[in-house]
Amino acid sequence: MPTTTEETTLEDIELVDRLLRGVPGAFDSFYRRHRRLIYHCIRARADAVDADDLLHSFFERLIERDFHILKLWQRGTSLPIYLSRVIRNFVVDFHRAKRSREKTREALAGLALIDSPPAKEGTSLGASVRDEDITSHLELKQLRRLGLQAWAELESRDRYLVCSKLHRDMSNEAMAERLSLSEGALRTALSRAQARLLSGLRLTAPEYFPTRV
Incomplete structure (x- = not known):
């Protein structure tokens, strides 16, 4: 490096x-x-x-x-x-x-209330976002950035596997055919790729993965 x-x-x-x-x-x-x-x-x-x-x-x-x-x-x-x-x-x-x-949202505006969760007791719709919600949102953005960096350090096949499964929602069958693997070998390769991604993320951002005692 x-x-x-x-x-x-x-x-x-x-x-x-x-x-x-x-x-x-x-x-x-x-x-x-x-x-x-x-x-x-x-x-x-x-x-x-x-x-x-x-x-x-x-x-x-x-x-x-x-x-x-x-x-x-x-x-x-x-x-x-x-x-x-x-x-x-x-x-x-x-x-x-x-x-x-x-x-699209304008076309479905009439159905908006159907999907709205009920307000918690003592609160109202449109209430201000709580400080902890804001903190969680910022932490998610930071973790996403660090995950992106860990992803970039993977080998090309691992990057393809993680991207295809987590971002493109590609089926195991389609990925196996693309890589000329059996579905069993594909599942093993995918599991190992995800493990390597997590391992890299743990090294990059240990504060998000406290060690169990």
Whole structure:
């Protein structure tokens, strides 16, 4: 894993090449160098309430698609300028999907009360979110970011297995056929991939996994 000093001396071309080759620590280096730029590009085109989720979603998609966007980057051109264009399109797609969801919610507005849980005794609908709820939400975002980093350090097959099962909800049969495995071997591989992800997350964020005594 490169040191902080080595990270600052790496050119973007070297950094991206390390990432595409799967060099350990390369994703963290890329994240630290370009996270602020990517966040500001998102924030310039999206509300603050959506910015953090969009940032995490962008990096998730980057990993899910095996860094395809970075493979398309023309070496020798400015990576920050290229990323800003990619982010612009990403946010445009987000707003388009959001408008579609809003239209759907409007169409189903008449059914909203059916799905609303009853208010707790002594509270009212629309009551302010409690401090502990806010804290839990922030902790979830932090854990999601750390999980993303642990995921990026997995080998490519493990990343595919975890992504296909947890994010795409792909069936075991479909994954087994894609990887030319029996379903029994697929279940073993998936279990081991998830165990390695959890192990990496425990190392990255031990505060979320207190040791039992």
